[in-house]
Amino acid sequence: MVRAVNAAEIAPTTYGAEISANRLMVRTGKRMAVNGLDLSLGKGVHGLLGPNGAGKTTMMRALATVLRPAGGELMLLGQRIDSRTDMRQVRRDIGYLPQEFGFYPRFTVREFVEYMAWLKEMPARDVPGAVQRVVERVGLADRADDRMKTLSGGMLRRAGIAQAIVNDPQILLLDEPTVGLDPEQRLAFRALLRDVGRDTCVLVSTHLVEDVVAACTDVLLVDQGQMVFQGAPSDLEVWGAEGTGDSPAERGYSALLQRHRAQAGGAR
Numbered sequence: 001m002v003r004a005v006n007a008a009e010i011a012p013t014t015y016g017a018e019i020s021a022n023r024l025m026v027r028t029g030k031r032m033a034v035n036g037l038d039l040s041l042g043k044g045v046h047g048l049l050g051p052n053g054a055g056k057t058t059m060m061r062a063l064a065t066v067l068r069p070a071g072g073e074l075m076l077l078g079q080r081i082d083s084r085t086d087m088r089q090v091r092r093d094i095g096y097l098p099q100e101f102g103f104y105p106r107f108t109v110r111e112f113v114e115y116m117a118w119l120k121e122m123p124a125r126d127v128p129g130a131v132q133r134v135v136e137r138v139g140l141a142d143r144a145d146d147r148m149k150t151l152s153g154g155m156l157r158r159a160g161i162a163q164a165i166v167n168d169p170q171i172l173l174l175d176e177p178t179v180g181l182d183p184e185q186r187l188a189f190r191a192l193l194r195d196v197g198r199d200t201c202v203l204v205s206t207h208l209v210e211d212v213v214a215a216c217t218d219v220l221l222v223d224q225g226q227m228v229f230q231g232a233p234s235d236l237e238v239w240g241a242e243g244t245g246d247s248p249a250e251r252g253y254s255a256l257l258q259r260h261r262a263q264a265g266g267a268r
């Protein structure tokens with residue numbers, strides 16, 4: 001099949017990684033919740049792990065351009081993000097599912113996703129087809145014309161995932177997307193992640209270590225606003241001999257955290 005391509009699709013990519021951060025600092029309230037984070041992420045599915053309060057949500061919000069960096073450097077799709085950046089351009093290429101997202105309860109699923117597509121400035125002629133495709137992809141085709149307020153928690157999250165991918169983003173940020181999904185939907189979601197991650201830079205935060213092992217090409221572990229570990233899921237498992245948990249990856253997770261805290265304590 002031959003299809004027409006637009007100039008943007010064949011333009012050379014001039015950056016090395018979709019997301020890169022150098023000594024990144026991000027403030028939330030009075031706290032520097034991201035505190036000297038180094039990061040380089042290309043295409044693929046990157047699983048973001050870390051204990052409560054580690055700074056995952058704050059990091060996601062900065063990558064989604066909701067929060068501005070307080071220090072260090074952040075580059076998204078080759079653009080430096082600072083107070084002078086025109087965010088509209090870069091936001092068109094980002095998909096973001098926040099941990100909690102707002103919606104008009106009287107909107108149908110289709111209206112909700114259409115509205116988000118409009119906010120992302122998608123060409124109007126592309127919207128109906130794109131919305132139908134993503135609603136099918138998240139398994140909500142039979143609820144597309146039901147109001148948001150009638151959906152279950154897991155279905156709402158799937159509607160949230162649909163709006164995050166409707167614009168075929170180059171960077172996809174998903175903050176705890178599997179919360180509330182039933183086992184069958186979690187399996188379907190993992191398959192969706194693997195599929196999207198083939199040509200997109202996906203960062204997905206979760207507390208479910210087994211989701212990371214099953215669906216991610218790469219694991220990031222953060223604690224106290226800093227990167228503790230980055231590697232393949234199998235590398236995480238290698239650390240498992242020393243930690244506690246139900247699986248080799250969970251044991252690796254706890255061993256790496258303990259080691260980081262012992263080092264941080266020793267350095268004080």
Ligand SMILES: Nc1ncnc2c1ncn2[C@@H]1O[C@H](COP(=O)(O)OP(=O)(O)OP(=O)(O)O)[C@@H](O)[C@H]1O
Nearest residue numbers: 028029030031033051052053054055056057058059
């Ligand atoms: N609005 C806020 N005002 C003040 N402090 C905040 C605010 N939001 C988060 N924090 C603090 O910043 C730190 C990082 O929080 P963040 O929500 O980024 O962590 P997280 O890794 O996403 O945690 P969780 O796994 O619980 O979602 C925590 O110490 C938290 O208490």
